[in-house]
Amino acid sequence: MRFVKLLVLSAVLALVASCIGTPLTYHDQNMDFSGVQTVAVLPFTNLSGQRNVEERVRDVFMNMLLATGGVYVLPTGEVARGISRAQATTGGGATPSVEEIQKLGSVLGADAVITGVVKEYGEVRSGTAAANVISISLQLLEVQSGRIVWVGSTTKGGITTKDRLLGGGGQPMNKITEEAVSELIQMLFLG
Amino acid sequence: MSSSRCSFWASLLAVCAATLLALAGCASLPAERDAARSALTPEVGERPFLAVLPLQNLSATIAPLAEIRAELIEALAEAGCDAVGDKELELFMAHQRLRNVGGINGPLAIKLGVATGAQAVLITTLELYAEQYPPRIALLSRLVSLEEDPEILWMDSVALAGDETPGLLGLGLIRDPAFLRQKALTRLAASLADRLAGFELPARVPGKFRPRLAYGTQHLEREGKSRVVVAPFFNHSDRKYGGEIVALHFLAALHRTGRFALAEPGVVHADLLRYRVIMEEGVSLSQAELLFATLKTDFIFSGKLFDYQDPKEGRGTPVVDFSATMLAQEDQGVVWISKSYNAGTDGVYFFDWGRHATAGAMAAAMTRAVAGLLAR
Numbered sequence: 128m129r130f131v132k133l134l135v136l137s138a139v140l141a142l143v144a145s146c147i148g149t150p151l152t153y154h155d156q157n158m159d160f161s162g163v164q165t166v167a168v169l170p171f172t173n174l175s176g177q178r179n180v181e182e183r184v185r186d187v188f189m190n191m192l193l194a195t196g197g198v199y200v201l202p203t204g205e206v207a208r209g210i211s212r213a214q215a216t217t218g219g220g221a222t223p224s225v226e227e228i229q230k231l232g233s234v235l236g237a238d239a240v241i242t243g244v245v246k247e248y249g250e251v252r253s254g255t256a257a258a259n260v261i262s263i264s265l266q267l268l269e270v271q272s273g274r275i276v277w278v279g280s281t282t283k284g285g286i287t288t289k290d291r292l293l294g295g296g297g298q299p300m301n302k303i304t305e306e307a308v309s310e311l312i313q314m315l316f317l318g
Numbered sequence: 319m320s321s322s323r324c325s326f327w328a329s330l331l332a333v334c335a336a337t338l339l340a341l342a343g344c345a346s347l348p349a350e351r352d353a354a355r356s357a358l359t360p361e362v363g364e365r366p367f368l369a370v371l372p373l374q375n376l377s378a379t380i381a382p383l384a385e386i387r388a389e390l391i392e393a394l395a396e397a398g399c400d401a402v403g404d405k406e407l408e409l410f411m412a413h414q415r416l417r418n419v420g421g422i423n424g425p426l427a428i429k430l431g432v433a434t435g436a437q438a439v440l441i442t443t444l445e446l447y448a449e450q451y452p453p454r455i456a457l458l459s460r461l462v463s464l465e466e467d468p469e470i471l472w473m474d475s476v477a478l479a480g481d482e483t484p485g486l487l488g489l490g491l492i493r494d495p496a497f498l499r500q501k502a503l504t505r506l507a508a509s510l511a512d513r514l515a516g517f518e519l520p521a522r523v524p525g526k527f528r529p530r531l532a533y534g535t536q537h538l539e540r541e542g543k544s545r546v547v548v549a550p551f552f553n554h555s556d557r558k559y560g561g562e563i564v565a566l567h568f569l570a571a572l573h574r575t576g577r578f579a580l581a582e583p584g585v586v587h588a589d590l591l592r593y594r595v596i597m598e599e600g601v602s603l604s605q606a607e608l609l610f611a612t613l614k615t616d617f618i619f620s621g622k623l624f625d626y627q628d629p630k631e632g633r634g635t636p637v638v639d640f641s642a643t644m645l646a647q648e649d650q651g652v653v654w655i656s657k658s659y660n661a662g663t664d665g666v667y668f669f670d671w672g673r674h675a676t677a678g679a680m681a682a683a684m685t686r687a688v689a690g691l692l693a694r
Contacts, residue, residue, distance in 0.1 A: 179554050186641050187657065189655075190533070193655055196533075199651065202600055202601065202651075203622070204601040204602040204603075207600070305531075
C-alpha cells in the first residue's frame, strides 16, 4: 500500500515537473562574449500562424537588449539596408548561410547577429479555460566564423491551475512577451 | 469724504497689484515660449491673420472636409483670429500647384506670406471621423510661421467620441455629429487662442500612459534647444496612415515640452522626396546621415507602430502600441528607445470612470508621456 502511495506521489510530481516550462540554453565555452559589442537582430521567423507577431517580438527584444546597456543594437532600418546589400535570406522560415552571416557582419559592422523563431504566440484553449502563451527561441551567431555561439529558448504564459479553477484568461500578451524576452536576455548574459 | 479717500487708496492698491501681477506673468513666460504671440501680434490689439489650409484627411474615410474647415474658420474668428479668404487661398494653391496640405516647406511658406499677407499658416489633419452613433472625431492642428525655415508655433490635438462621458442616465451622450464636431473645433480654437495669449498648454499625463520601457544615454543632455526631425513611423498596424498619425502626435508632444526645435513635416517631406529616401523598416544610418546634413538636425525621432485601433460603431476598446527610437547626430546611432502600449480600459475599475474612447486621445497622452521623459 505504501509503495502504491509513493508511486502515485512520484507520478504526480513528475507530471507537475513536466508542466513547468524549463528554459533551454547553450553557450559556446570557447567564445569570448565580451568581444560582442554590436549586434544586428535579423527579422524573426513566424511559425505561430498569426500575422506580424515576429516583428512585435523582435521589437521588444531589440529594445530590451539595448536597454541593458551591455551591447549596441543596430536600428532596424540599418539592418534592413544590410540585408538588402548582402542579399541575405532572412525571416519567413529561412535562415542565413554562414557566408551570408559573414557578409552581413562586414556590411553592418556587427560583431554578431541574432536570429529568432516565434513558435507560439496568442491564445491557447483547453476545455473552458483559455490563456495567452508565447514560445520563442533565439540564436546568436558570431560573424567571423558564422558559428552558433549561443542558443536560448523559452515559453511563457499558458493555462495555469488558477486559470482552470477560477478562469480569467491568463496574462496580457505584451506582459508575457516581456517576461519571455527578459528571461532570454538573462540567459544570454548570465549563462 | 473718508469714503472717497478709501476708494482712492483701494483703486491705487488694485492698480499696483494688477501691474505687479502682469509683470510677474510676463517674467514667467520664457522668451522662446512667447515667440508665437510676438510673431503674430506685432501691434497690440491687432487680430492674428492666418492662412487656414484645407484639411489633410488621414481618417481613411469620406468626411465633409470643406464643412469642417469652414466651421474651424468660424471657431477661430470667435477665438480672435482672422483667416485668409477662400478665393485668395485657392488662387495661391492653384498657382503654386500646392497639393500636399499636410505640411509646408520654406519657399512655399514665404510665397504664401507674400501673396496673402498671412502671418502664419494653420495646418490641420483629420485623424478620425465617424457620423454613425456614437459619432467620433479626432483632429491635429498646428500653426506654422511663414519663414524660410518654418517654425511650429503651436500644435495641439483633440479627439472626442459621443459616448465617452455618458453621465447620469446617459444625459451626457452626444448623438449629433455636428454638435460633436463643433465641440472639438471650439476646443482646438480655444487652445490656439490660449497659446497666443501666452498660456502654456498643460503637460501632465496620467501615470498609466508612461512607457513600459524607456532607455536613454547621457548624450541627450544639451544646452539650449535641440533640433529634432520626426520621421513617419513604420506602420505594422491595420490602421491606414497610422505611421503618419503617430508621428504627428509625437510632434505635438515634443513641441509641448518647449525643449526641442522641431522641423516642420513639410520641410522633412520635401527633403525625403528630393533625395529619394525610401525608409524600409525605419531609418538606416546612411539615410540618417543625409537627413542630419540636409536638415541640420541633432536628432531623428522615429519608430514602429503595432496597433492603432479605434472602436468600430462603439464596440470594442481602443488600443495603441508603438515603440520609439531616437538617433543622434553626434553618436550616429540610437540614443533613446521606448515602448508604450495601452488599452482604453487601462486603470478603469468603476463605472467606466477614466475610460478612453478614441485611439487619438490615448496616443496624445502616451506620446506626451514619452516626450516628458525625454525632456527631463
